[in-house]
Amino acid sequence: MKPLKDRNFDPFVEKFEQKVYATPKGDWRLKLLKEDLDEFYRATEPLLIWDAGCGFAQISQWLAEQGHRLILCDVSEKMLTRARQHFSETDLIAEFHHEPAQTLAAKLPQFDLVLFHAVIEWLGDPLPALQIVMERVKPGGFLSLLFYNRNAMVYTNALKGHWRWKNLIDDAYLGKGKKLTPPNPQYPHEIIERLQSHGFSVTAHTGIRVFHDYVTKDTLDGSDPAELFELEYRYCRMPTYRDMGRYVHLLAHRQGEIS
DSSP states (O other), rough: OOOOOOOOOOOHHHHHHIISSHHHHHHHHHHHHHHHHHHHTSSSSOEEEEETTTOOOOOHHHHHHHHHHHEEEEOOHHHHHHHHHHHHTTTTTOOOOOHHHHHHHHGGGOEEEEEEEEEESSSSSSHHHHHHHTTTTTEEEEEEEEEEEHHHHHHHHHHTOOHHHHHHHTTTTTTTTTTTSSSBBHHHHHHHHHHTTTTTTEEEEESSSGGGGOHHHHHHTTTTTHHHHHHHHHHTSSSTTTGGGGGGEEEEEEESSOO
């Protein structure tokens, strides 16, 4: 197999917007992220925040509204353009860089909060990139890490039938995703172990869509979405269920005092 390359979303910006953000699923993801990050939104002193792979920058825009200082980057020029537009439309100021987080990191200071949302699963070599980004968190600062969950990928493939099982048995299903299926999902327990081994402790752990993506389309079409999301909310931060979400969000605190 050829080495995987980092994914650039320039060819898929419109589809990504329609399939991810302009949906109840996208709204649900933003709701849970905002809850996990609420302490930063409510912070009384301005914080220095890096959005390392900002996409359309909804979370960064929300944080900028509280007067925090934002630096944003993305490898996709089109996504970065959308992020700039969103900031401009609301008279918010930020610093924008059209550059991968892995290379930009060496030029940046350390931050009170680093956002690394839905990036590592799209990278050809995700864990070294995560290491680089972790090092940009101040002692006493926080990393907000959202990633596509490998547990969910295994489970959904198993449920699709025997024609998928051989690839699962042989561990041969990674890197085969097309378009909006990430090639490098991660196991939550492995990511948590890596964070802990580098001096981080997890302070929030949330599964995003712990039931929704396992329910058949027919069942979804005949169900009350509000009731389903009420069920999601009840279980999304509970052990076992949270690690079955399509995405997992971890808020991790780096040991030490902010200087």
